Amino acid sequence: MRGTTENDLYEVVQAHLRADHPELVGLMDSEQIWAMAEQE
Numbered sequence: 001m002r003g004t005t006e007n008d009l010y011e012v013v014q015a016h017l018r019a020d021h022p023e024l025v026g027l028m029d030s031e032q033i034w035a036m037a038e039q040e
Helices: 006-020 030-036
Strands: none
Touching: 006 030
């Protein structure tokens, strides 16, 4: 998943979770998502 900013990445991940992993929605905050991100 990609985002041009941290906020973009957060929104992309949230959309992915809602679509593919609804049981995880609301369990990860932005800090957790950014900690897992890898820079290209």
